[in-house]
Amino acid sequence: MGAILKSNMNDLKRITPDKLVWLDLEMTGLIPTRDKIIEVAIIITDWNFKELATFDSGVGNDPDAIRDMLDADPWFTQYPDNKRKFIELAASSPQLEQVEDRLLALLDEYFPHGPALLAGNSIHTDRQFIRTYWPRFEERLHYRMLDVSAWKVVMIGKYGIEFKKQETHRALDDIRESIAELQFYLKDISK
DSSP, X not given: OHHHHHHHHHHHHHOOOSEEEEEEEEESXXXXXXXXXXXXXXXXXXXXXXXXXXXXXEOOOOHHHHHHHHHTOGGGGGOHHHHHHHHHHHHHSOOHHHHHHHHHHHHHHHOTTSOEEEEETTHHHHXXXXXXXXXXXXXXXXXEEEEHHHHHHHHHHHHOOOOOOXXXXXXXXXXXXXXXXXXXXXXXXXX
16 A cells, blocks of 8 residues: 555656646635635646636625624725625625536546646645635645745845735736736746
8 A cells, every 4th residue: 555655646746737727715714614715716827827717706605604704804804895795705606515516627627637736826825725625626636836925935035026916805816916926036037
């Protein structure tokens, strides 16, 4: 058994996907055991960052519970339009399992032969929610991730270079900003 697991891990290490799954979640907070996913978006790109597919959806929840959770978090007072939209999404969107089925269908189409490489800003936080709420989706993801936040730390700390974000805090917009941010850093270091 150990040899099989070791062999599978070695195979995973050799895999370099030719596409990226850019993902962003909007949540009621940052603690997966307490907070809820309220919006998800995915953009699949190649390594030139050309968009190959896009998906975004709210995640159905009890709107009163979501309102209470958002009201309890002072961060959401900065984004009243988002707060209203997230409460609307909670009432009108597909449930967790239905959204996970759609995410899996996307991976079936674009990653039929191997794990998908997750990319985004502070993607480790989103990954914790994926582990908690979408375990079947989690199983399809590569153990490595491309975290733009790590690039941000290096570029600001070492080179004093900072990418200015719009801070809309909507999932699809945030992904496009993450892609633009990585392109900005790559352009700068290739000079």
